[in-house]
Amino acid sequence: MTEREFIKQLTPELQRMGWWGKKVFVDSAGKAEVVQEGSPWRLKTIYRTNVMSAYNAARYKQQYENADSRPYWMYIAVMDAKTRPQHAVLHGRVFRFDDPIWDTIYPSNSFNCRCRVRALTEAQIKARGLTVESSKGRLKQVMQEVAIDKRTGEIIQRPAWQYTAPDGRTMTPSPGWNYNPGRAAFQPDLERYDYDLARQYVEGMLTGPAFARAWNKWEVRVAQIRAETPGIADDAIREMLKHEAVPASFWPVAILSAADRQLLGTQTQVARLSDWTLAKQAVSRSKQGFKVDTYWRVQPTIETAITVLKNYKPTGTEVYLFYGEGNGVYVAVLKPTKNQATGADELYLDSFRKSSNYELARLRTKLEVLR
Template identity: 30%
Template sequence: MAKTAFALNMPPEKAIKWLEQQGVSVQSRSSMNPEDAAKVITVARISNLDMMQSIKTALIDSAKNGTTYAQFKKDILSHMQAAGWLHKDENGKPEIIDPDSGEVFGSPRRLENIYRTNMQAAFSAGRYQSLMQNAASRPFWQYSAVNDNRTRPAHAALSGQVYRFDDPFWNTFYPPNGYRCRCTVTALAERDIQRRSITVSESTADNLIDVVKTDKSGKTYISKTYRAADGMQVSTDKGFNYNVGKVNFRPNLEDYDRNLAQQFARADISGAEFKASLQRLQKEISQADKQQSTAGKISRPSVKFAAGMLSEENQLLLQSERASVWLSEDVLTEQIKNITGQTADKYYQELPEVIHAPEMIFKGKKKTFALIRETKTGKMLATIRLGSKNREIQVQSYQNLTDHELEVLQKDMQQLK
């Protein structure tokens, strides 16, 4: 087999970074929401975090060195042997045994599935960064399956489909869409669409639908499903119904056209990941007073969302080196405790517009600014803070603003606009 990096035709540095940023979890992938599943390496039936960390390290080494699966297998089995995780069964065949639970994980052959699934996810996430960085000039993405005798019918049905990079289709069907999925995405320019007479599809309520499915244990779940023109319904494997690139990728919006960056922020705040993050945080808050076991906890990197872009005029007014504004999960955790009367995800829908086109701006202390805009849900206030030494601008708070509170701002702060 060719080296993975060359087989997938992309610089390995981005895949390596993705792997390095992944957490590890002993929680079952099927029990996680898409947002969490996309941020961790987890392997069914392994409950030992040291073993999981060793698998992650071996994957990173393979990506860095461009080694094949055979070398990955040799390296990880050697480590497992030394750690006492590898034993022989009654027939003399090697088995991997969880030292914590004593459960037999399976034969080393399962390592190939681990390797190919996680490496494909890593390179797909890295390629997503490259595609997004060229979205202004090549905004149309085409789904591409290998289309050989090993291609699954569902993946073959998607092959050739073209959607804009910001179409909801990619929130679910950006590959990989299952274990050992080999599908990729190709970016096309407007001239490619015209020259080849390609039809650009658009997601609607008719072709991107929610379908109730039943897993092997008999539990039902909702699966976002693509309905082809011939009526065929296509879903991802369970646990793969998210965009591995988008969930983990946050671009440097300073490198983008301002309007395109603002469009990204709107999509980020209204996207499935943001909603899933809010739901998880609300659940964690509701359980805060209960005793929580550390078993199965996820080790994950911090999450942030693109909240909006300052207009060129307002960036100059604030004397800011940067234009992109970000919203962290830490701020969300504090904010959603006070949101009442509406769902949290809808509460934030107009935040990008409040940041981009505020009707009033007030200057506070320590590089803080109050941005105010009348929205569909009333007068909203976004408080932002400029970072020092070209660091990111962060949202400090976002809330409804009463007339009395506005009067206090006008009295206590310097009005710039």
Template identity: 30%
Template sequence: MKRSDVLAELKPLPPLEAIAAFEKRAPNLVETFSWQDAWQEEHATMFTVAKSAGFDILQDIQTAFEKALKEGQTPQQFARQLTPILQQKGWWGKKLVTDPQTGEAVAAQLGSPRRLQTIFDANMRVSYAAGHWANFERNKKTRPFLRYVTMDDDHVRPQHARRHNLVLPVDHLYWNRWAAPCGWRCRCTMQSLSQREVDQLIAEGEKLHFEPPAETFRSFTNKRTGEIVRVPDGIDPGWAYNPGKAGYEARVNQAIAEKVADASPQMVRAAVDDRVSSSAFERFVRDPQGSMPVMAIPAVLRDAVQEDVQVAVLSAETMEKQLRRHPELTIDDYRALPSIGADPTMVFQDGEQTFVLVKLNDGRWRYAALKVTASRKAAFVTSFRYASDENIARMLTRVGVKLLIDRRGE
């Protein structure tokens, strides 16, 4: 299989899967001020544009992009349609805008030909990545390998070029970070292969690699949250995840949520309990990939936090953090997650996080921190651990903590 044949095979993917992936997040319009307001996997559940907060332009951009995706428009056609609308609404050029988080006026670049190109490019590549990943999952029994493919020209980033022709199984952990696109304007893509096709490429002289190159990392501070994260060199901050898998998992999770939306609380809890008790969950804890629903959100908790979210999800990124920071926790500990939300002893909010706690018979507290996404359609578990009375007392003394449920005296 020649390189020209590979690229020809990659381009004509029917957009049905890409459209389906986009349609799952398109209704969830979320105005943001900074691209750091929505981080990595959160983009799989929403449609947003940085600096859109305070302007009535998000629906216009979403509608124009959906049309471009369905009709196969070029970036130029997309821009021609949108530019007069954005200019009329004042979202154009450099202006002073107010940061809703700080109340400060800052100079910002709003609409421009380059901004529209970036919006088009990022959303198109992420939508297609999710469409590709749905096919990868569907066909991995017959096409069990993925190949990282660059454009192999002078514009390819050095770290991406090092991964050209890397071939690993579809379920390999490496793809949790290094799955194209790996940054703004990244043109890399993924190709699924059968064993016969791998053998054919080798026979034709293609230099395939079956061991990923060593990774190096740098620290990046999210200025919106203050969190310091490790980002692999060669991947742009905010892209150190698998956009295709995140989009695919978002579709799966939404399908589950839609099925339980009208179900009784008992049925929702039973569905989550069944998932957490499965062998698939054990594999997820041991080898995090994708995400897992781990907690049904009862009415009392939804009322307390004033959110209509049915299920909390544990992402692979958080699970990896858990394994690093709390190696003492066992699979049985993680299988206790549903019980926290079922009958919480205490619930309090600290900033954007909601802490749900249960007092155990041995005197310890078991608790999970939840964060509702900016789209308000999903909740993620951001941490899980055990704590003492002293630990909890210190947490409750933090400035701004709001106690929502307190059943300690019952």
């Protein structure tokens, strides 16, 4: 889809949702302010950012798989009049591919970021007289301002990683970009792993920094939207984020046993969480006190589900798995599907939320009971 087609297709949808043009909002002091919501310029930013994020995700996968022969990565900024000073701080700096800095500053690092990474061999490093740096002692966590609530004047802050160069200059990715989009999109083929090994990988991934930064990206973005547009409905926020999510990017969140695969009627052992679903969860689950570490509960919810229900919908089937009791009931909603290119079974986490015995009892009377 071209940029022009993207704008032409999305504009009427945003107009229908009421998120378009200029609107007047009043803050807590009674001061009125004109705010520009949807616009062709903003849609261009979303389109170009998604294109660059997809490009960098593919580059990361390619460079990572070729790291044995090209283990040194150089950060490249465009270095023209539009280059952000903080991005220029990293221009020409070289780190090993496995340096922790790439979890934070692998491009893109902001909206409309044009930076990229070049992979180099040992011979190229020596021939060019380049210095391979280490980020050890140069990365620290800081509190970053992400938005100002227009109604209350509250400054909203979130933790972010900041790099300090040897010359004292610093670089902190823009709010919501303090993670590696390429690594988020790149995952090993867990279908080839045995159950225990795959399960260990998922547990480590869900409790690691990369997933935390991906969640933080959406948490920050939702906070920004709510601060910039007080009173905006959740549906309108989701409509905005739908076109900002990285296509084909997902996180494995659970591994299914052979018995669970048979119960659900699927051949895949991996339950995936798409970037788009993660964005939706950030909108609605914040009201339930969900944090990034809540997602480790997906695995035990599936493994020890006390009740499993199947829902037949026009768009496909959904499986509800309930775990816990009293005030600690959780439900994972899984959606079996097929890969359009290969025809292979796939399984996606469509929703994960706190539930109740009441909802469980109500759905048992409406849906097919598998367990």
